[in-house]
Amino acid sequence: MGAPARGLGASGSPLMLERNEKKILAATVVAHALDHVSELSFPAVALLISQEFFAGQENYERIGFAAFVAAFCFGVANLPSGRLVDWIGSRRVMLLYLLGTGLALILTGLAPSYPAFLFALGLLGSLAGLYHPSGTTLISLGVREQGRALGIHGVGGNLGLALSPFLTAALAAAFGWRHAYFALSLPFFILALLIWLGKVEAHRREATPDPNPGAAPEKPYLLLPLLILFAMAIMNGLCYRGFLTFLPTYFAKSIHTALPGREVLLAGSLSTAVLLLGMFGQFLGGHFADRWSPAKIFAGVFLLSSPILFILSRLQNLPLLFAAAGFAFLYFANQPVGNVLLVRLTSAPVRGRIFGLFFFVNFSAGSFMGWIAGLIGQRLSLSAIFSVLALCLFLAGAIGLLFILSLRGKQMPGADSS
16 A cells, blocks of 8 residues: 555544644634735725726726736735745744734825825735745645645635625725725734734754765755746736736626615625635645645646636626636635645745745736736726636646646655645
């Protein structure tokens, strides 16, 4: 009988989480959820902000540019975050992210003009962007069953993605968009206090003794597969940013309601319902990544979800809602799988930096789609945005076939990191 799958017990059943693993997982799941709540706070109320700053007009180009600024800063912040993680540790970087993002949300709500709002939104993106290298590295070093843990971690992220449109829109409908930003800052300060008091931390495990100490040292990462994976991340990032930025607006314009003046709240609620299904995709993606080939899952998710997104761009009302739900369920399964691949392609001493580079490429490249999609929506139509996003996903899947080939005969530097 062969050895059990990585992350499984001798009987093939999942390992029981230890107390410190549970603390790490709980902290990162909530922190991940809050990160995406802050990330999607602007798209949920973009129409309201545009109407305030532009005399009642709905300016898709300015909305797209604001989304670009926030997302670009969100992506760039991953580079220093990855290095900070390797230098001062995941816990300190996570505390910096929580406290900084909480303060930035307050400043965003105070912005008196569109230029000031852009500055505050950029600062918000920069501080929220510190999270991903710290959270994923903390899990990779502190939890043994990484696929399952990253899947649960992804569920937290998708919960934040899902709740943000409804939560922000509901707060804005009740108190105005500025007070919505003030209210969103509170959980960040609370979680920072809990992590500080609970001493959530993980230390690198001792390396497995080298059975052949005279051999040449192994490479800390596989360069060619990583470069191909980064190319996939660029295409995926373009789709991710465009989809999340314009989904609430697309719903507001394409799903008709008998409640005039409630389009923003309805669109936010429906966006939340759709993105909640992405949580289940995240969990299943992490579950299967521990049992099947994560490279094949990663490429397959993109190739299968691309045509659904293209069909979605041709629909309205209930058919649009069902297509968006199906797309979210399948598409978001890619995220924990991609993180598992990064863990296996890298050794622990460089993992924070590699995670930082990966998220930088993913989010920074994707940030341009917020701007580009706004131009497409302003000059063509909102539905044309989603056709372009479907093409990006197809290209990600095609590049994924090259990624699978690049792994043949390679030994993974992080294969024993769990």
